Structure formats: structure tokens, C-alpha cells
């Protein structure tokens with residue numbers, strides 16, 4: 150494999166590790182908030198909302214990471230246009246399934 154491709158794979162792997170770590174850290178912080186929560190309803194609903202969001206993100210991360218490990222060619226390809234997603238975008242948002250162009254296009258339509 151080309152050195153530049155290996156370099157890209159390493160960078161994406163790091164981005165995934167960063168996101169996993171961050172999400173797990175945030176989930177652990179929520180667990181602590183839950184323990185110290187003194188039956189505060191507002192705090193409870195804030196916590197569950199955040200918890201749901203983080204859990205969903207973690208699920209997405211896991212799915213995308215598995216695809217990346219098992220089939221990097223499909224992972225790198227934009228689901229909408231089939232072009233290669235720019236490496237900078239994948240490093241910033243490793244769970245993304247589309248390139249910036251397609252993502253923005255979709256946003257404008259909806």
C-alpha cells in the first residue's frame with residue numbers, strides 16, 4: 150500500500166479514537182451527575198436527553214468504525230455521489246457518510 154494511504158488510515162483511526170474517548174468521558178461525567186442528582190426533575194430530564202444523544206452517537210461511531218476496519222474503500226466513499234470523501238472532513242467528522250458538497254446540498258433542500 151502507498152505510504153500516503155497508510156498515513157490517511159492512521160489519521161482516521163486517531164480521529165475515531167479521539168471521538169470514542171470524548172464520548173465515553175462525557176457519558177461517565179453524566180453517570181456522576183446522575184448519582185449526585187437529588188431528585189431534581191429538570192436535572193434528570195437534562196441528563197436523559199444528553200445520555201440519549203451520546204448513546205446514539207456512540208452507536209454511530211461503532212458502526213462507522215467497523216465499516217472502516219472491514220471495508221475502508223466503502224467507508225471512504227461518499228454515499229450520495231460516490232466520490233472519495235476528503236480526508237480533512239473524515240478527520241473532523243469520522244462518522245460522516247457524505248462529502249461536504251452532498252451534505253450541504255441535502256441541508257438546502259430540507
Ligand SMILES: [Zn+2]
Nearest residue numbers: 227230248251
Ligand atoms: Zn458526495
